[in-house]
Structures are given as structure tokens and as C-alpha cells.
Amino acid sequence: MTKLTLGSYPYLLGFDQLERLVERTAKSGNDGYPPFNIEQTSDHSFRITLAVAGFAEEDLTITVEDSQLNVRGAQQDADDDRVFLHRGIAARQFQKSFVLAEGVEVGAASMENGLLHVDLTRSVPETVVQTIQINKPRGA
Known part of the structure; x- marks a missing residue:
């Protein structure tokens, strides 16, 4: 059986980067530590909260x-x-990675009661309509 990739679909042009992004995310090695939440705070903003008790x-x-x-x-x-x-309070090193979509920017970060909050905003792309002119072949 042939593995279907995004490049296999003729109407999805230029999405090969998305496929690499999904593969990179799957290989990032994120385990369950530290626990985290992702919440939508408005139509165009998010907050990632990580439980980092014991970390300054x-x-x-x-x-x-x-x-x-x-x-x-x-x-x-x-x-x-x-x-x-x-010793039940974890004190180990960690690295947590989140892949950001195009247009998502990291805003402020703050600490509160052992929780690290990282705010993200997504810009809304402007709709652009472009008309392409058809050129006549040379010599015609």
C-alpha cells in the first residue's frame, strides 16, 4: 500500500513544509512533564499555562x-x-516545544502561583484578490 502524503494531492501546492512540520512535532520528544493547559482567550489569542512549581x-x-x-x-x-x-516534587530539567502556525506571535509571559503563562496572538490575514493578466506568446 502506498503512503499518501500532502504532496500526493495535486490541489495542495506548497504544503510539503506542513508535512515536515507535523513530522518534526511528532519527533519533538515532549513527555508529560510539566503538565500544561492551552486555552483560547479570545477569537485570536491563546494562553499556554505550564505547572512549574519549584522553578524560579x-x-x-x-x-x-x-x-x-x-x-x-x-x-x-x-x-x-x-x-x-x-521527594515527590519533581525537580528535573524539562523542555516543552510548541510549533507555531504562520502569523502566531508570542506576547507576554508571566509567573503566578507556580504557573507559567505564555500569551499568544494570531494575526488575521487580510484577504487579497489578485488578477493575473494573460500574456500573448511572443511573435504572435
């Missing part, structure tokens, strides 16, 4: 690279001599 603002890095939002967390090693009888 200095421990978190938010970057956008090649249409991908990356949130990384790495806690500084404490120099105290604490002895844990039980």
Missing part, C-alpha cells in the same frame, strides 16, 4: 526559533545539605 523565573527560558516556541526549565543545584525522606 531565573530557572526558566522561553525562546522562539524557526516557528517553534521552546520553554526550558533547569533548577539551580541547592548547596544545602538537605536529606529527603521522600
Whole structure:
């Protein structure tokens, strides 16, 4: 059986990048840590909220690279001599990646009660109608 790709459909021109984007997202290795929510805050805006209890603002890095939002967390090693009888609060490093569609921009980020909020907005593309003139062949 032949695998159908977006390039196999003659009316979907230029969508090969979308297929690569889906493959990249599937390979991003995102596990379930830290847990997160994505909510729609208006018709053209979203908020990603990550549960980052135990992380300080200095421990978190938010970057956008090649249409991908990356949130990384790495806690500084404490120099105290604490002895844990039980350690149930995760303190491991993480990287969470979100692929952004064209026109989606990252706005502000804020921390509140152990939750990291990242606001996104999507610009509404303007409808453009273009008329293409048909040229006569040379020498006709």
C-alpha cells in the first residue's frame, strides 16, 4: 500500500513544509512533564499555562526559533545539605516545544502561583484578490 502524503494531492501546492512540520512535532520528544493547559482567550489569542512549581523565573527560558516556541526549565543545584525522606516534587530539567502556525506571535509571559503563562496572538490575514493578466506568446 502506498503512503499518501500532502504532496500526493495535486490541489495542495506548497504544503510539503506542513508535512515536515507535523513530522518534526511528532519527533519533538515532549513527555508529560510539566503538565500544561492551552486555552483560547479570545477569537485570536491563546494562553499556554505550564505547572512549574519549584522553578524560579531565573530557572526558566522561553525562546522562539524557526516557528517553534521552546520553554526550558533547569533548577539551580541547592548547596544545602538537605536529606529527603521522600521527594515527590519533581525537580528535573524539562523542555516543552510548541510549533507555531504562520502569523502566531508570542506576547507576554508571566509567573503566578507556580504557573507559567505564555500569551499568544494570531494575526488575521487580510484577504487579497489578485488578477493575473494573460500574456500573448511572443511573435504572435
